[in-house]
Amino acid sequence: MQVRELGHAVIKVRNRERAEAFYGDVLGMQLAARHETMPMTFYTLGNHHDLALLEVGEDGPDADPKAPGLYHLAFCVGDTLDELRAVRDELEAAGVKVHAVIDHVVSKSLYLNDPDGNGVELYVDGSDVWKTDPQAVAQGEPMAL
Secondary structure, three states: OOOOOOOOEEEEEOOHHHHHHHHHHHOOOEEEEEEOOOOEEEEEOOOOOOEEEEEOOOOOOOOOOOOOOOOEEEEEEEOOHHHHHHHHHHHHHOOOOEEEEEEOOOEEEEEEEOOOOOEEEEEEEOOOHHHOOHHHHHOOEEOOO
16 A cells, blocks of 8 residues: 555644634635534635544643644645745734744745644745755754745
């Protein structure tokens, strides 16, 4: 067997409406469908669905930062630093705190959390050096944007 590609991710959220406002309104993801009895919301980036939100309820505990599990989701938001700056400005206008801005050489990234503390990376590609030097993906330094 060989896995060919990542199909989609499902993350747990406390409040689906609040999470939909973040992923749909702030990040601009396109709604694909809602499943009311689960309750889940599905978003598409060009596939039948690429991300789903599963509501677990307001009493859902925070994940232990040392426990195994998802560290963050990463989404490409453009091709240029100007586009990344515009995304940063939109996040700030929406009251979303950017925790870090990192130059990974292969990408330039903003790091933030969704309303439930799930990690989100928004990035633009920086270099194709990884095609000849796979170790290049393991780089990262803070950068000014």
